[in-house]
Amino acid sequence: MKSRTGFFVLAAILLLAFAVVVFEGVQLMATGRPAGVGIGICAIVIPGIGVWFLWHTVQFGRHSEALARELEAEGGLPVDELVRTPGGRIDRASADAVFARRQAEAEAAPDDWRVWFRLAIAYADAGDTPRARKTMQHAIRLHPTPH
Template identity: 50%
Template structure:
């Protein structure tokens, strides 16, 4: 399954680059027009693909770091199993997810400078369907790992 996801990501990156090249071409045409309004629009159109590429690169870098931390945590035996009961839809039972969240939150409070509890907290948030907090907790885990672990 992992190779399939990597192929999808590679395809999406290629499509982004093709789209960026197309936008770049249109931006250059607008800038060459010479009139103020098309020039301003052309500059804006030229900046859009740059911003998109920078954002995608940052997300890919984040994803690689999370994957590496997950592999390390798994090798250490600290990667939690999916222990939540699921509804027929596949979503986690809310009450069980809340209990798991409370346990993971207590782990973070007991050891706030360790990336491992933050990683597990992020997984608990994700199980509960709170993607925003899951990403924030995972970013904290990545930052703590980078700050405290030798490369």
């Protein structure tokens, strides 16, 4: 719960900063000077892109949490079977072994969102965040009901 609260606090601060930048951009555009208008347009477009990315990040989180809740209700969440170092880090060989098993499951059932969800967790445990996110997005797309 702490991380969720922290995320929303930071998102609110980011949106406030975007609002300030947009306000300043409008002020620059009102000068009528070509440089002011150009910078003002950029000051409106860039926060717009930021809001778009923020929205998609929130949606991704909501959808992946919904899949996790459904999988938990079914008893299908992956069990943490990873070996850890005394410092708490995941042992690389252990993560690789679990990953190989999850990848084989995904290849055997390519249309099952559950195996792709578990594969995404394996990617995350292996430290490959970009592939974990892409795989989770695939699991979300495979899920039969919209979230």
